[in-house]
Amino acid sequence: MLLIFISILAILLWLINDELNSRQERLRIPVRQCAGCHATVESDWLVCPRCHTLLQEHCESCGKTHRKGENFCPWCGGNKQVGGRL
Numbered sequence: 001m002l003l004i005f006i007s008i009l010a011i012l013l014w015l016i017n018d019e020l021n022s023r024q025e026r027l028r029i030p031v032r033q034c035a036g037c038h039a040t041v042e043s044d045w046l047v048c049p050r051c052h053t054l055l056q057e058h059c060e061s062c063g064k065t066h067r068k069g070e071n072f073c074p075w076c077g078g079n080k081q082v083g084g085r086l
């Protein structure tokens with residue numbers, strides 16, 4: 001009886017440990033930061049909700065949005081001429 005109890009306890013501890021590990025894994029996912037206020041921002045946000053800094057800009061060649069500050073468009077490879085049109 002005691003052996004069964006210990007076995008169940010061991011399985012429970014293993015499950016808890018597994019859950020904690022996967023949680024830490026999720027926390028390690030790199031996050032983007034706003035260039036203006038260094039707040040954590042989602043990769044598809046257009047503007048930082050905290051300081052209103054522009055996070056994305058439109059490509060002059062293909063019109064798709066990409067991260068602000070990149071010199072080349074990741075979608076079409078076009079070189080950025082002048083700032084975004086947002």
Ligand SMILES: [Zn+2]
Pocket residue numbers: 034035036037038039048049050051052053
């Ligand atoms: Zn900001």
Ligand SMILES: [Zn+2]
Pocket residue numbers: 059060061062063064073074075076077078
């Ligand atoms: Zn483009």
